[in-house]
Amino acid sequence: GENVEQHPSTLSVQEGDSAVIKCTYSDSASNYFPWYKQELGKRPQLIIDIRSNVGEKKDQRIAVTLNKTAKHFSLHITETQPEDSAVYFCAASKQSGYSTLTFGKGTMLLVSP
Amino acid sequence: NAGVTQTPKFQVLKTGQSMTLQCAQDMNHNSMYWYRQDPGMGLRLIYYSASEGTTDKGEVPNGYNVSRLNKREFSLRLESAAPSQTSVYFCATGQPFSGNTIYFGEGSWLTVV
Numbered sequence: 001g002e003n004v005e006q007h008p009s010t011l012s013v014q015e016g017d018s019a020v021i022k023c024t025y026s027d028s029a030s031n032y033f034p035w036y037k038q039e040l041g042k043r044p045q046l047i048i049d050i051r052s053n054v055g056e057k058k059d060q061r062i063a064v065t066l067n068k069t070a071k072h073f074s075l076h077i078t079e080t081q082p083e084d085s086a087v088y089f090c091a092a093s094k095q096s097g098y099s100t101l102t103f104g105k106g107t108m109l110l111v112s113p
Numbered sequence: 114n115a116g117v118t119q120t121p122k123f124q125v126l127k128t129g130q131s132m133t134l135q136c137a138q139d140m141n142h143n144s145m146y147w148y149r150q151d152p153g154m155g156l157r158l159i160y161y162s163a164s165e166g167t168t169d170k171g172e173v174p175n176g177y178n179v180s181r182l183n184k185r186e187f188s189l190r191l192e193s194a195a196p197s198q199t200s201v202y203f204c205a206t207g208q209p210f211s212g213n214t215i216y217f218g219e220g221s222w223l224t225v226v
Contacts, residue, residue, distance in 0.1 A: 001172075009153070034214050042219075043203065043218065043219050044156065044203070044217050045217070049214055089155060095211065098144065098163035098164075098169075100146065100158055100161055101215060102158075103148075103155045103156040103157075104155055105155035106153075106155050
């Protein structure tokens with residue numbers, strides 16, 4: 001089955017800095033890659049996703065890049081703010097059959113004022 | 114439109130007791146999922162139901178059973194609770210195999226003593 005590795009497990013930055021979280025996946029057939037943000041005590045919520053027919057996607061201060069050859073994808077957050085502090089999860093899925101989402105173990109991002 | 118509703122939100126069980134977590138969705142999705150979340154382990158799939166009338170094991174199914182009651186409802190049962198099942202349980206619905214995200218319920222915090 002699919003295996004998703006996520007790094008780093010914790011990341012501390014100063015407000016205004018950029019943050020990058022990286023994930024690798026094992027199944028070359030995976031082609032849907034969402035990112036979730038989970039605030040303390042809350043449910044995970046989608047912040048951005050990318051499909052394998054594109055290499056990069058942006059939404060305001062967040063962007064995701066995908067390298068299918070190397071089987072890795074990354075989340076980039078620019079101009080970080082304290083409210084960006086949360087746990088971020090990457091995930092991967094195949095777009096076939098009834099494939100499920102496999103999640104990375106999460107990155108705790110702490111943005112200090 | 115409530116999305117995904119889980120009950121109960123909090124529960125304390127004694128070892129050996131049984132209980133059922135209930136989940137209902139009003140998003141008209143065919144597929145539903147149960148994940149557990151433990152510190153440092155990310156979100157791990159327990160069971161899923163690709164469509165009404167079908168259920169399949171995920172990564173960590175031991176100690177659990179599920180029932181897909183109808184298109185809206187998917188329950189998770191612990192027959193004989195163990196301390197290792199202390200966790201946060203999330204129900205979700207969606208179709209990642211179609212390149213679409215999944216949506217989570219608010220979570221159920223379960224402690225087994």
